[in-house]
Amino acid sequence: MKELVLIVGGIYGTLSVILGAFGAHALKKKFTEDQLKSFETGVKYKMYHALVLIICGITFPFLSSLQNIMAWCFIIGILLFSFSIYGLTWSSANGNKIKILGPITPLGGLLLVIGWILLTINLSEIVLYITP
Template identity: 55%
Template sequence: MTQNIIIATGAFFGMLSIIFGAFGAHALKKMLSNEQLKKFEIGVKYQMYHAITLLVLGFNMDFTTLSIYWCFTMGIILFSFSIYGLVLSDAKRKKLRFLGPITPIGGLLLVTGWLLVLINTL
């Protein structure tokens, strides 16, 4: 059951990254500056990278996978989704500044997930 949840989470985040990427490339292209669009794309890329990683983890589960899963899942949510919120709110001239400190926390969780992968392999 846990393996299916990890794989489904990876597939869900992968699907969303395609949707958000298309949304950014088409619908937001007219609304965002080039700098804002690049920031949005960073969120999409990191989300996809970690969605694929979750799929790999799900197909290669062992006892340490759950902690890595939670680091990557929460990291995606806090990092990528805070970037989306910051960019979109900035484009609307109502920047949600409280999201600014959330982005590095998400990044730290992604780094921690990779550190756990490294530790697990050594």
């Protein structure tokens, strides 16, 4: 699991840079200001969580189910959150908004919140373990 977390973190980070540049240059002419802001939100959240995944991959051994669930919440959460935003903004800019993606975004956000809660619990276990 540790390797998967590090690899996905690297992939998400790479995609953030690519999509951020794509949004800043190619999509500026195609998207409205609000669509561009939404797209950028998806990119930012993906980068934040790419960094969190890499830090988690370095910090945790992923021997407990709590650590594994945390990682899956981040991995699936950002997939649902960011990619649904990309789909919504892209389809809206093309005049054919895919409405089914709307409820997926908050589901991804909920998984990210759960991931952060589990991260806090996992970090507190480390702190309790190393403090006498």
